[in-house]
Every structure is written in C-alpha cells, then in structure tokens.
Amino acid sequence: MNINNIIVKNAEGDPDTKATILIKNKIDYTPKVSVIIPVYNTEKYLGECLDSVINQSLKEIEIICVDDGSTDNSLEILKEYAAKDNRITVLTQENLYAGVARNAGMMVASGEYYHFLDSDDWVKCNIYEQLLTNIFETDIVIFANDIYDDITKKIIGRTYLPNYSFDKKIKNIFNITNPNAWTKIFNSQLINKYKIYFQALQVVNDLAFTYICIALTNKIKLLNNSYVIYRTNQCSNLTANRGDKIECFARAIQFLYDSLCKHNIYNKYNQSFLDRVNSSFIYELSYCNDSYEVIKAKLKFIVNDKIYNFLSSLLRPKISIIICVYNGEDYIEQCLKSVIGQTIRDIEIICVNDGSCDSTLSILEKYSCIDNRITIINQTNQGLSISRNNAFLVAKGFYIQYIDADDYIDSFACEKIFTKAFRNKLDMLMIGGMNFDNNNNISCNDYYSFRYIPNDFKDIFNYKDCREFITKIAVSSCLTIYNRDFLVKNKILWVNKKICFEDNLFFIESLFKAKKISILRDKIYFRRVHDDSITQNLEKKFLDKIIIVELLSQMLPRITSDEFINIYMLFYVNILYANYKSFNAQYKKHYKGYLIRVIAKIINTYKLQVSRELELFIKDNFGIYYQEINSARFDIKNFGFHNQIELIEEVDLILPISTNKSNGYNIIGNCNKIIFKNKGIGYLIIELFNIDNIEVIYNKVYLNGKNILKNPIKVNANSSVKIKQFLLKEEILFLNLDYYSGNGKFNIKIRNYRTATNRIELLEHSFKSTNPIWFTNQDGIGSVVIDNNLKTNFKIKIVGDGILMLKFLGIDKRLNDIRVPVYVLYNSIKINGTELLQNPLLSWHDDAYIYKISVKDKQIISVDIDRGHYLYDIKDICKIVPNITHADFYDFNLVIEELKFNIKKNYSYYWFLIMKLIKFIFRSKK
Incomplete structure (x- = not known):
C-alpha cells in the first residue's frame, strides 16, 4: 500500500x-x-x-x-x-x-x-x-x-x-x-x-x-x-x-433515528426528533418536483414504518388556491385555465360557488371532471368573506393563495411563490400584479408593483421595518400569499359579514402578526379592471368602506402600538374624506351623517392631527344632529333571580338603565388610580366596601390630590362607607386609593346622584367594571344599547335560566321633562336568524316593541337589526331638532335636506304616507 x-x-x-x-x-x-x-x-x-x-x-x-x-x-x-x-x-x-x-x-x-x-x-x-x-x-x-x-x-x-x-x-x-x-x-x-x-x-x-x-x-x-x-x-x-434528493434526506433521518436508539436516548428526544423531521422535510420538499405518490414510494424503501407514517402525514399540497365566484360565467374559465396550467402540479384548487344564478356552477363542474385537483363548495349567497372562510376550513396546503374569479395568474406563478415562500419559511409573501381590461390591454400600476418599496429593501422583514411606507403597501388579498399554519395559529379569519373591502382587515391583521414577510417583485398576477368591479363602483359601496375603517379602528389597538395605529388611522380617515369629496351630490347626501360620526369618533379616540378642512367638515351641523335624531335603543334583560346576560360581541355605546337615583359604575379591581368625568351637575357618591366578606382597609382616598377620609376605615361586603362630593358638569376627577385588602382587590361604587340623566364616564382604568355594562334590579340583570348604525349585529350569552326580554325603541329625549317623540323605523329584526317583523315597524320611547322568550343558562342569542330613517315633515323637524340638540344656530334648510333623504330605499313612498297618516290620527286622538 x-x-x-x-x-x-x-x-x-x-x-x-x-x-x-x-x-x-x-x-x-x-x-x-x-x-x-x-x-x-x-x-x-x-x-x-x-x-x-x-x-x-x-x-x-x-x-x-x-x-x-x-x-x-x-x-x-x-x-x-x-x-x-x-x-x-x-x-x-x-x-x-x-x-x-x-x-x-x-x-x-x-x-x-x-x-x-x-x-x-x-x-x-x-x-x-x-x-x-x-x-x-x-x-x-x-x-x-x-x-x-x-x-x-x-x-x-x-x-x-x-x-x-x-x-x-x-x-x-x-x-x-x-x-x-x-x-x-x-x-x-x-x-x-x-x-x-x-x-x-x-x-x-x-x-x-x-x-x-x-x-x-x-x-x-x-x-x-x-x-x-x-x-x-x-x-x-x-x-x-x-435537485430531487429526497432519498438523501430519508437516509439521514433514518440513520439519526437508529443512532439515537443505539445510544438509548431516542425516547428522551422523541418529540424534538419529530419536530426536526417536520421542519427539515418541509425544506426538502421545496426542492422536490416529484409527486406525492413518487415521494411515498421512495420513502417506503428507506425509512421504517413509524417515520414513513409520520412523513406521509406531512405530505399535503404546496399551495391551496381559493377562488370564490358569484355569477362569473364570463370570466371564470380564463381564471381556471391559468390555475390548472401551473408548472407545478402539487396544488389544490378550491372553488366556492356563492349562490350564482347563471351558468357558473356548470362551468366549475365541467372543469372538476377534467382536473381532480378541483374541489367545489356550492352554497347560498353569503358574500366573499364568508365564502373564503368556508374554503379555508377545508384547505390543506402549506400556503393559501386567493384569486378573484375574474382574474388570472402567470403559468409560473405557483412555482415562483412556493420556491420563495417555502425556502424562507415565510408567513406572508407579497407578489407583483398588472391590470388588464376586457380587451386584454395590460397596464402597470405603481401600487401593485412595489414602486413605493425601495429596491434595496431587506429581503425578509416585518411591519416594524416598513414604517416609512407602510400605508403604501398594496392591501390586496389576491396579491399576498399566506402561510396556512400562520393563519391558524394566529386565528386570522375574514370578517364574518357580507361586506366589501374586507381584505383591509384581513391583510392588516396578518401584516402586524407576521414575523417573516418578503416580496416577489415578478408581475405574476393579472387583475381585471371592468365596470362591474367593486373598485369601479366605490360610490355605491362606500358605506361598506366606512364600516371597514370603523372595524379597523377597533382591531388595531389589539395588535400593534400607538405609533402604527395613528399612522393607519390618519391615512384611512383622509382616504375616506378624499373619496367622499369626489362623489356627486346624491352620494354625498347619502353618506355624510354616518361618515362624520365615524371620522369624528376615530379622531377623538386617537387624538389625530387632521387638516383644517377635515376638522371643519366633522364640525358640521349634521355630525351632532345625526347622532341624536338617528339613534335607536335596545334594552336586554334576563328575568329571574340574579340572572344575567353577557354581551359577547359589543356594539358602539352601552349605557346603564336610568333610575331615579343615579347612573354609575360598580368597580372591582386592584389598581390605585381611576380617572373619570362627570356628565352633569350633581353629587358624587363614592361607596367603599369589598367582596366576599374580605376586609379591606382604606388608609387614604385622594380626590384630585386631596384626602377625603378623616381617618382610615375598615369595610367588607356587609359594611360600607359613603362619601358625597358636589360636582360640576364635565368636571374631570382623579381618584387615587391607598388601601390594603386580604385578596388584593377592592369594590367601589361611583355614582352621580341628582337626576336620571346624570352620568359618569370612565377615562382611564385597569379594572373590571360591572356598570354600566350591566344594570340590575329585582327583575334581573341586563344591558341597554344605544347606537345609530343602520345595521346592528350583536350576540348575547344567557347567565342563568330565565326569560329574555328584548325591547326595541327610540331614544328618550326630553325638553322641560316633556318627552320628544323621536321615531325609529325598524325594517327587520332577526333573532337567531328568524324574522320577527311581518312589516316595517315604527317605534319611539313610549311605544316600544317588546319580544320575550324563555332561555337557558349559557344559551347564545344573536340579534340582527336593520333600521331605516323615519322621514319627518318640516314642522316636526323644526320642533324636534332644536329640542334634542339644545341648539338654536342650525341651518334648518340643511337639516331638512338631510332628513328628507332616505338612506334605505327598499320601501316605497306610500309606506311613509301611511306612517304619517297613522301618526296624525294618533296625535289627533290624544
């Protein structure tokens, strides 16, 4: 040798x-x-x-x-x-x-x-x-x-x-x-x-x-x-x-398994071994072009049964393509052909026929016979968001790709997406797009081609890296690919409503929760621009856009910081206003009141610095008037001994039931600072006690920096101390507590004692407040909801067997203790999907519609309300508006024009004549 x-x-x-x-x-x-x-x-x-x-x-x-x-x-x-x-x-x-x-x-x-x-x-x-x-x-x-x-x-x-x-x-x-x-x-x-x-x-x-x-x-x-x-x-x-070296991977993990067994340490690292196999196998699949059948055949001869069964369970489509279609017979074939012709075969195609009344379903069935990768979900019309949720529930792919039924993708799209997304283990991948019209003229769009994102921007990023241009990122469900496991882990679903512009919520929630995002600048998605598309009919769908922005303002505080909340909210407020200004007079009149309410609420909530023009717009007469005269009230109560209801899906404004003593809060917590505002002249009553007979010692109670206790006191659930202070209207108060409690908690009631209309508004706290969310008396515990949405949806959960009472009425407006009849027109009231009304119903505070039903503990009740605007005559307007707003500087011609415009036009003018006749007869008899 x-x-x-x-x-x-x-x-x-x-x-x-x-x-x-x-x-x-x-x-x-x-x-x-x-x-x-x-x-x-x-x-x-x-x-x-x-x-x-x-x-x-x-x-x-x-x-x-x-x-x-x-x-x-x-x-x-x-x-x-x-x-x-x-x-x-x-x-x-x-x-x-x-x-x-x-x-x-x-x-x-x-x-x-x-x-x-x-x-x-x-x-x-x-x-x-x-x-x-x-x-x-x-x-x-x-x-x-x-x-x-x-x-x-x-x-x-x-x-x-x-x-x-x-x-x-x-x-x-x-x-x-x-x-x-x-x-x-x-x-x-x-x-x-x-x-x-x-x-x-x-x-x-x-x-x-x-x-x-x-x-x-x-x-x-x-x-x-x-x-x-x-x-x-x-x-x-x-x-x-x-290349395709899946055999090398299989030999490697089998050798690792055998070695761990040889050294008697496999059981110790069993789960870690399986986690590693899972992660590495997904990586290797990104380089493998074999079908699943071929991969299984290769694995069968290399690994033992235990590893084979585990790896087989990981074999799923690389991408689930979801196509939701409603009456898309003119476009769906071009879309399906582009998907079926992808250069990688390992995809699944889930088509949702959303109640089409044309030949769409027949076309889908024809293509499903041609390609067994196609799954059809046939359903009644529920809208795009719910359709996508239904498809997502059956999707198995590593990544989810949404395609609109009137669009199409490049033949290499899935291969390029899969290669980049898998190898980088991305949560989201944004892809480039082009526009085209019905004559197949293709044009480039800056928004959909990442013009606003620097070319040298980092390859893998998250939302924190995008601060300078985050609002310029294309918000499009179809131009973003999502990791299915990421969506499941973070419980990200489409909004459960039949509504347009839904991708704003879905995309932004994903953006703020994703840890690994990247961009594929290749223009591989083609968006059809035509007269029937939503983006070309913004004026008709603008109410949906306002609702989406309102939902977004409620969602963002749960997922990101104040800095990004302010960036997004300012952007969307300005967008809404810019859209509104471009409308013709008819549509401006249609949306103005609701738009003002939403924008004003967002600006006040987040203390946004807006332009002088927008500031003057939201201070228009309509903003104040609209909230008052178009509001409705719903009383909810569960009759029975100590029975309750629980609001599962909250709505805009929840107020306590009015009593002849006070409106206030029952506070349970372990903080030491409470900030609140008095809403009317009266006496502040602070009642100190504790729960479950556990003693609490209040050493000092500071109100606006002044100790209002002469000496320390001891209280429990059976003993209490009341402190009374005179309050001015709109006075802000700071309450600080120096206390010791056996369970670390205290129980305080804060009330404004004078008239039924005085209230207290909590500004800052970190405790559980049982009022005004709940009201209670000998007949049960419930809630009062006041809002001025034309559509209101919420769910309640029953606490204790009893009888549920739902009362639908107008808000209680008074002038010198005389009730002003402010009417509400209910078009539809559905309880658990069942319609209660045979005809539209006119109601006000002293003429409420009441519905009762026996309920069981933990039962869920859903309430869906569709309201219209009652059309007042000029005489009523001139009387009611000043009374409910206590204002004398309104331009009544503008108010009249606003009130006379009916947002809900799904009932005839004759209905209003009948309602006015009934009202006239009723008043004449009185």
Whole structure:
C-alpha cells in the first residue's frame, strides 16, 4: 500500500473509502483547531475562503483541504496555498461528496476542536481566537452566520439563535440550530469517543452527524455572534444543485433515528426528533418536483414504518388556491385555465360557488371532471368573506393563495411563490400584479408593483421595518400569499359579514402578526379592471368602506402600538374624506351623517392631527344632529333571580338603565388610580366596601390630590362607607386609593346622584367594571344599547335560566321633562336568524316593541337589526331638532335636506304616507 494513501472510516452502513495525502503540513505543535474544508469545483471562491482562514489571529491551527475530485483548477490552487503556508494539508479523493471528504479530513486531523468550513464560504477575522475564549469545558459551540448574495454582492441577512441555557439538558434540542456543520466547532474528543462520522450522501450528509453530537453531550454553548459568511445564489455548490434528493434526506433521518436508539436516548428526544423531521422535510420538499405518490414510494424503501407514517402525514399540497365566484360565467374559465396550467402540479384548487344564478356552477363542474385537483363548495349567497372562510376550513396546503374569479395568474406563478415562500419559511409573501381590461390591454400600476418599496429593501422583514411606507403597501388579498399554519395559529379569519373591502382587515391583521414577510417583485398576477368591479363602483359601496375603517379602528389597538395605529388611522380617515369629496351630490347626501360620526369618533379616540378642512367638515351641523335624531335603543334583560346576560360581541355605546337615583359604575379591581368625568351637575357618591366578606382597609382616598377620609376605615361586603362630593358638569376627577385588602382587590361604587340623566364616564382604568355594562334590579340583570348604525349585529350569552326580554325603541329625549317623540323605523329584526317583523315597524320611547322568550343558562342569542330613517315633515323637524340638540344656530334648510333623504330605499313612498297618516290620527286622538 502506498504510504500516502489512507483508509477513510465513514458512518455506519457506508463502506470505507480511500483518500491520498498529497501535501502534509509541517507543524510541530498540537493545533487548537483543525479547520477541515471539502473542496469541489470552487476555483472562483477558494482563494477568498483560504485567505480568511490563513489570516486568523490564532496561529495555532491546521488547515486540512480535501479535494473531492474537482475538475476545475481547485486542486492547483490548494497546492499553491500549501506551498506558502506550512499549516496546510491537502488530500484528494474520488468525487464522494462533502460528508466523505470531511471524514477523510478527520482521519488526519490532530486539533483539539474541529471546524468544518465549506470552500465557497469564508470566516470573519479572529473567529477562532474569539471562539476559544468561550470554549472552556465545552464540547460544542454553536454560532450565527451572515448570508451573502453572490449576485448582488451584498449581505442580505443573518441567522439568530434562541436564548437557551444549557445548565440543564433541554428536550427540544434538535431545534436550537439548523443541521449544517459549519456554524459549529466540535470537541474532537467527543467525536472520537463515540466514533461519529458523516454519511456518504450527496446532500444532507451533516444532519445526522450534527444532531448525534448535540444529543450525546450537554456541554453546549450558544453564541449569537455571526462568525461565518454563507454564500447563496451561486451555481457551484451542491445545495444550489441539489435537485430531487429526497432519498438523501430519508437516509439521514433514518440513520439519526437508529443512532439515537443505539445510544438509548431516542425516547428522551422523541418529540424534538419529530419536530426536526417536520421542519427539515418541509425544506426538502421545496426542492422536490416529484409527486406525492413518487415521494411515498421512495420513502417506503428507506425509512421504517413509524417515520414513513409520520412523513406521509406531512405530505399535503404546496399551495391551496381559493377562488370564490358569484355569477362569473364570463370570466371564470380564463381564471381556471391559468390555475390548472401551473408548472407545478402539487396544488389544490378550491372553488366556492356563492349562490350564482347563471351558468357558473356548470362551468366549475365541467372543469372538476377534467382536473381532480378541483374541489367545489356550492352554497347560498353569503358574500366573499364568508365564502373564503368556508374554503379555508377545508384547505390543506402549506400556503393559501386567493384569486378573484375574474382574474388570472402567470403559468409560473405557483412555482415562483412556493420556491420563495417555502425556502424562507415565510408567513406572508407579497407578489407583483398588472391590470388588464376586457380587451386584454395590460397596464402597470405603481401600487401593485412595489414602486413605493425601495429596491434595496431587506429581503425578509416585518411591519416594524416598513414604517416609512407602510400605508403604501398594496392591501390586496389576491396579491399576498399566506402561510396556512400562520393563519391558524394566529386565528386570522375574514370578517364574518357580507361586506366589501374586507381584505383591509384581513391583510392588516396578518401584516402586524407576521414575523417573516418578503416580496416577489415578478408581475405574476393579472387583475381585471371592468365596470362591474367593486373598485369601479366605490360610490355605491362606500358605506361598506366606512364600516371597514370603523372595524379597523377597533382591531388595531389589539395588535400593534400607538405609533402604527395613528399612522393607519390618519391615512384611512383622509382616504375616506378624499373619496367622499369626489362623489356627486346624491352620494354625498347619502353618506355624510354616518361618515362624520365615524371620522369624528376615530379622531377623538386617537387624538389625530387632521387638516383644517377635515376638522371643519366633522364640525358640521349634521355630525351632532345625526347622532341624536338617528339613534335607536335596545334594552336586554334576563328575568329571574340574579340572572344575567353577557354581551359577547359589543356594539358602539352601552349605557346603564336610568333610575331615579343615579347612573354609575360598580368597580372591582386592584389598581390605585381611576380617572373619570362627570356628565352633569350633581353629587358624587363614592361607596367603599369589598367582596366576599374580605376586609379591606382604606388608609387614604385622594380626590384630585386631596384626602377625603378623616381617618382610615375598615369595610367588607356587609359594611360600607359613603362619601358625597358636589360636582360640576364635565368636571374631570382623579381618584387615587391607598388601601390594603386580604385578596388584593377592592369594590367601589361611583355614582352621580341628582337626576336620571346624570352620568359618569370612565377615562382611564385597569379594572373590571360591572356598570354600566350591566344594570340590575329585582327583575334581573341586563344591558341597554344605544347606537345609530343602520345595521346592528350583536350576540348575547344567557347567565342563568330565565326569560329574555328584548325591547326595541327610540331614544328618550326630553325638553322641560316633556318627552320628544323621536321615531325609529325598524325594517327587520332577526333573532337567531328568524324574522320577527311581518312589516316595517315604527317605534319611539313610549311605544316600544317588546319580544320575550324563555332561555337557558349559557344559551347564545344573536340579534340582527336593520333600521331605516323615519322621514319627518318640516314642522316636526323644526320642533324636534332644536329640542334634542339644545341648539338654536342650525341651518334648518340643511337639516331638512338631510332628513328628507332616505338612506334605505327598499320601501316605497306610500309606506311613509301611511306612517304619517297613522301618526296624525294618533296625535289627533290624544
């Protein structure tokens, strides 16, 4: 045998191989680190790699380069560098891939630690010196890396490690790091003790090696410093050319499983093993073009039944394409053809026929016979949002793509989407789009082609990175691809309403919850622009847009910071106003009152700084008048002993029932600061006590900084102390408590005692308030709801068996203790979907419509109300408006015009004549 030849030991099950030592290093010391570099056809990058190692500040290293049968000039470069640096050893072998090359390197290595570096990557300065300072009594040091784009010649990202501590062995150990060997240095004693070798696989040869080493020691240290630069987007490495190597992955995980069993530690790491298999398998699938049947056939002959069954359960469509269609016979075929003709087959196509009355369903059925990937959901008309939710419930794909039925996609769209989204484990991927008309004229749109996002913007980002242009990101359900597991985990669904502009809510909630977002600038989605589209009929659908903005203002505080809330709310308020100004007079009159109410509420809630023009607009007469004269009231009560109702879906404004004593709050909590505003002249009554007979000691009670207690007091549920203070209208009060409680909580009642119309408004608190959400008396506990939406939907939950009473009436308006009849016209009242009204119903405070039903504990009741505007005559207007608003400066011509315009035009003029006749007869009799 030639003395320069060595036998290379490989992983168990792989045969031994041979390697030749061409050049032996000439060092006379034991190296601290053996840097082992497999080399295959990397002449373009090899010099940069070797220079980064040779120039390290730690000189006591050896550099072992194993040429893996290169056919370019790589071996000559190695010889040149070995002639210059006596620390370099050069070996050669047949092309047996990186795993065997690393094993060959370990056969001649003598260092205390091993670092396996790829020849197209490089290391940062002083890496080994810095690592050795963190290596005391450590078997493995794991660190981060930068990602370098070989096309743009820029660093485009980096990896990060979790903040785990290895003081105790953690069970989720295989998920602390990716399986690559080059972001770790290994103690050679650990490897030699357990005879751990790389597998002889073309790719994935380091997975088993890395995790076996990690599993056999608890002497591991994580460093979130980046020491290696990983080169991507080059064509020479095996990862870039891995092709369909699902067999290599299967052999790797089977070998890892067998090794864990061999060392009797599989049960300890069972779940971590399965989690790692799940994550790595999804990654490998992104490079695999085989059908699921072919993949299963390959796996069957490699892995055991347990792993096979687990992997089979992970095989699902790469993308679920959801197409919801209503009367789309003119366009749906072009859409379906573009989806069926995708370059990747592994997709599912879910079509929802949303109650079409044309030939849409027949067309869908025809195509489902042609392509078995198509699933049809046939339903009554429920609108786009609910249709998408219904489709999402049956979707199985890793990613969800929504396509409008009148649009189409490029034939490479799914392949490009899947490749980028899967390999980067994205939560969201935004794609480029183009517009086209019915004559197939294609045009570019800045909004849908990312013009407002810098070209050099980071590849992977989240919403915090987008502050400067976040409102310019295209809000489009069809131009964003969503990770299905991300949506499920974060419980993100479409708004459960038949409403337009629904993608604003869905997209923005996803945007603020996503951790990994990216952009695919390729224009692969084609949007049809035609006269029937929603965006071309904004005037007719503007009410929906106002509602969506209102819902958005309620959602944002739950998902993001004040900074981004203000950015979005200011943007949407200005958009609403700009849209409104572009309308003709008819539509302006149609929406003005409701628009003012919503905009004013948002501006006041978030203290937005708006333009002078918009400020004057919302101070228009209509804003005040509209809230008063178009409001309705709903009383809800559960009759029975201590029975209650619970509002599950809140509406705009909830007020306490009026009594002849007060309107106020019953507060249970453990805070020490309460800020509230008095709503009328009266006496403030603060009643101090506690719950469950647990004693509480009030040392001091400060009202606007003044202690209102003469001495400390002790109270419980059976004893209380009342403090009375005179209040002025609109007075803001600060209540601070110095107390001690056995259960850490207190119970306080705050009331304004004078008339039934006085109230207290809480401004800041951190406690549970039982009033004014609830009202109570001997007949039960319930709620009063006041709003001025034309449509009101809410749900209540019954607490205790009883009789539910729902009372529908107008608001109680008085002038000198005389009730002013403010009418409400109810078009529809549905309880759990059942209509209660045979005809529209006219109601006011003294003539309410009452509905009662027996209910059971925990029963859910849904209430859907559709109201219209009652048309007053001029005489009534001139009387009512000043009375309910207490104003004498209104331009009554404008008020009359507003009132005479009927937003709901689904009933005839004759109905109003009849209602006025009834009202006239009623008043004449009185």
